[in-house]
Amino acid sequence: MTTTSVQAGPGEQAPESRRRLGDLIGAVGAQNLILVLAIVLVVVVFGVINPGYLAWANIRVIADAVTIAGLLAVVQTVVIICGALDISVGSATGVASVVSAMAFTATQNALASMGLAIVVGLVLGLVNGVIIVYGRVNPVIATLATLAAYRGFAQLLSNGAAMGFVLGDDLWIFISRGSLLGLPTLMWILAAVALAIHLLLKYTDIGRNIYAIGGNDTAARLAGININKYLIAVYALAGVVSAIAGIILTARTGFGHPTSGSSGLELKAITAAALGGCALAGGKGGVGGTLLAMVLLGALENGLTLNNISTFWQNVAQGALLVIAVVIQQRRSGERAVGLPT
Amino acid sequence: MSQGPVLELRGIDKSFGPVQVLHDVAFSVYPGEVTALVGDNGAGKSTLVKCIGGIHPIDAGEYFFEGEKVQVNGPRDAAALGVEIVYQDLALCDNLDIVQNMFLGRERTSGLVLDEAMMEEMAAKTLAGLSVRTVKSLRQQVSSLSGGQRQTVAIAKAVLWNSKVVILDEPTAALGVAQTAQVLELVRRLADNGLAVVLISHNMNDVFAVSDRIAALYLGRMAAQVRTSDVTHSQVVELITSGRSGELGLRNGNGAAS
Ligand SMILES: Nc1ncnc2c1ncn2[C@@H]1O[C@H](COP(=O)(O)OP(=O)(O)O)[C@@H](O)[C@H]1O
Ligand SMILES: [Mg+2]
Numbered sequence: 323m324t325t326t327s328v329q330a331g332p333g334e335q336a337p338e339s340r341r342r343l344g345d346l347i348g349a350v351g352a353q354n355l356i357l358v359l360a361i362v363l364v365v366v367v368f369g370v371i372n373p374g375y376l377a378w379a380n381i382r383v384i385a386d387a388v389t390i391a392g393l394l395a396v397v398q399t400v401v402i403i404c405g406a407l408d409i410s411v412g413s414a415t416g417v418a419s420v421v422s423a424m425a426f427t428a429t430q431n432a433l434a435s436m437g438l439a440i441v442v443g444l445v446l447g448l449v450n451g452v453i454i455v456y457g458r459v460n461p462v463i464a465t466l467a468t469l470a471a472y473r474g475f476a477q478l479l480s481n482g483a484a485m486g487f488v489l490g491d492d493l494w495i496f497i498s499r500g501s502l503l504g505l506p507t508l509m510w511i512l513a514a515v516a517l518a519i520h521l522l523l524k525y526t527d528i529g530r531n532i533y534a535i536g537g538n539d540t541a542a543r544l545a546g547i548n549i550n551k552y553l554i555a556v557y558a559l560a561g562v563v564s565a566i567a568g569i570i571l572t573a574r575t576g577f578g579h580p581t582s583g584s585s586g587l588e589l590k591a592i593t594a595a596a597l598g599g600c601a602l603a604g605g606k607g608g609v610g611g612t613l614l615a616m617v618l619l620g621a622l623e624n625g626l627t628l629n630n631i632s633t634f635w636q637n638v639a640q641g642a643l644l645v646i647a648v649v650i651q652q653r654r655s656g657e658r659a660v661g662l663p664t
Numbered sequence: 665m666s667q668g669p670v671l672e673l674r675g676i677d678k679s680f681g682p683v684q685v686l687h688d689v690a691f692s693v694y695p696g697e698v699t700a701l702v703g704d705n706g707a708g709k710s711t712l713v714k715c716i717g718g719i720h721p722i723d724a725g726e727y728f729f730e731g732e733k734v735q736v737n738g739p740r741d742a743a744a745l746g747v748e749i750v751y752q753d754l755a756l757c758d759n760l761d762i763v764q765n766m767f768l769g770r771e772r773t774s775g776l777v778l779d780e781a782m783m784e785e786m787a788a789k790t791l792a793g794l795s796v797r798t799v800k801s802l803r804q805q806v807s808s809l810s811g812g813q814r815q816t817v818a819i820a821k822a823v824l825w826n827s828k829v830v831i832l833d834e835p836t837a838a839l840g841v842a843q844t845a846q847v848l849e850l851v852r853r854l855a856d857n858g859l860a861v862v863l864i865s866h867n868m869n870d871v872f873a874v875s876d877r878i879a880a881l882y883l884g885r886m887a888a889q890v891r892t893s894d895v896t897h898s899q900v901v902e903l904i905t906s907g908r909s910g911e912l913g914l915r916n917g918n919g920a921a922s
Contacts, residue, residue, distance in 0.1 A: 531771075538758065546738065
């Protein structure tokens with residue numbers, strides 16, 4: 323971004339060299355720099371403790387885990403920038419996993435079954451948006467309710483069991499373990515979704531308006547931005563991306579399952595977004611930071627698992643990380659410690 | 665000044681639920697002039713402005729723009745006419761920079777992509793045209809600006825669009841002496857450039873310093889709209905506090921304006 327000075331008055335100019343350094347750090351983002359350093363630290367520590375950590379097979383394991391949660395984290399970033407939250411994404415992923423596997427069993431048509439799962443995800447997202455905007459329900463409460471309801475819906479559909487088997491089909495196999503130009507298909511899907519959302523946020527008027535809504539929704543409304551339309555569309559997008567995650571989950575395991583592999587993803591997604599620099603009050607954050615945070619979480623979780631740290635402890639660690647990330651955000655925003663936080 | 669009003673309201677009623685805030689309000693705004701809109705707290709000044717801006721739908725009354733009767737159903741309609749409002753709470757996004765705020769909701773694109781270079785150039789031109797020298801960088805976040813700078817950005821945002829009417833709701837209420845003087849100077853310059861300017865203010869000194877006309881609201885009724893040169897401070901204060909002053913103002917508290 324260029325900086326045009328509008329006739330800066332005398333005595334108002336910062337020293338040129340210091341300003342350059344500041345600009346550079348500003349461009350990369352101090353937060354992103356810290357995340358990169360943290361990733362390096364984690365990789366070095368676990369790499370030294372356990373040589374298997376850096377084996378290609380293990381990196382693949384990390385990448386798989388990061389892809390599914392990463393999709394949800396990226397779309398959660400958009401929701402949080404609006405100043406909202408979607409904690410139903412993990413359940414929607416479960417629904418899509420079940421729907422895609424059941425539809426494939428019934429039709430043997432991979433593309434159609436994936437398409438159906440995406441349509442179902444879209445509907446789940448729209449339902450969230452409509453409940454929040456027209457039902458006037460706080461986003462946390464609304465999606466807490468649909469977190470339970472969508473999970474129940476997936477369990478009803480599947481009777482709580484694994485559904486179908488999809489890995490007899492070329493397209494499902496390609497998504498599960500295929501690769502393009504040496505990179506696994508999974509990574510391509512995450513990269514495509516992340517890039518599309520990044521471009522949307524940074525380079526289009528739609529993205530600009532999303533930041534405006536999160537920054538000051540009154541100002542956005544006075545500027546003529548149709549906030550309702552934006553919020554519903556953002557929740558719909560969250561539903562669609564959750565469905566993509568559900569399809570990948572089905573492809574990876576070979577089965578559709580209502581909860582296995584998908585429950586708990588909402589916590590990962592929100593933690594990654596918060597660690598990546600999204601302010602939960604809205605208006606701040608980006609895809610890059612979120613992805614870096616997701617990589618950090620994935621590398622950390624895998625390292626802990628390899629070293630036989632119980633998942634109980636991992637849950638404690640993940641919860642603690644989310645709290646720490648939000649405390650840092652709030653400290654930075656300079657909010658006074660009086661009464662309930664905003 | 666023989667020109668007719670660029671914007672004229674007649675018989676405006678506005679209620680919020682059971683509470684009627686505006687009663688049969690008439691209001692005219694002239695090009696090249698600053699019209700001060702005065703009135704006590706709660707008189708309905710901000711409500712009138714929001715009706716003009718299309719934020720609140722009016723219950724009854726007529727809205728004329730350049731002599732034509734028009735319907736204004738939202739902020740975009742008002743903007744399309746060339747009516748821009750600087751709201752009391754400024755309505756800026758702290759998380760966005762100056763250029764982004766100036767184009768909020770009306771971003772320029774080339775194809776699908778934001779045209780940042782063009783927006784920055786237009787913003788720079790507008791600020792330069794207003795002789796604004798107090799802003800260091802157009803890519804500064806608005807949260808880092810002082811009260812006067814924020815007000816300046818909000819005003820520049822309003823004039824960016826070749827607007828014909830600019831309405832400022834208490835632009836100097838939160839400012840110090842020096843910054844108030846700067847903003848008033850800017851207000852006068854807008855009118856001298858041919859814009860019709862409406863200035864809401866509580867400060868009689870400010871009102872008499874820059875305005876050509878004064879419109880006084882009293883409990884949601886237009887008590888009087890007069891030339892500034894025809895009235896004194898104390899007459900205006902009387903209009904604000906009791907709705908009448910000698911021959912001027914409302915008859916028996918609820919009659920028509922003189
Ligand atoms: N959105 C609203 N809903 C209900 N009452 C309102 C609303 N906006 C303003 N009012 C009421 O209308 C009256 C006039 O308010 P306002 O126009 O803000 O006055 P002013 O700007 O002259 O101080 C006040 O009594 C206020 O409480
Ligand atoms: Mg007011």
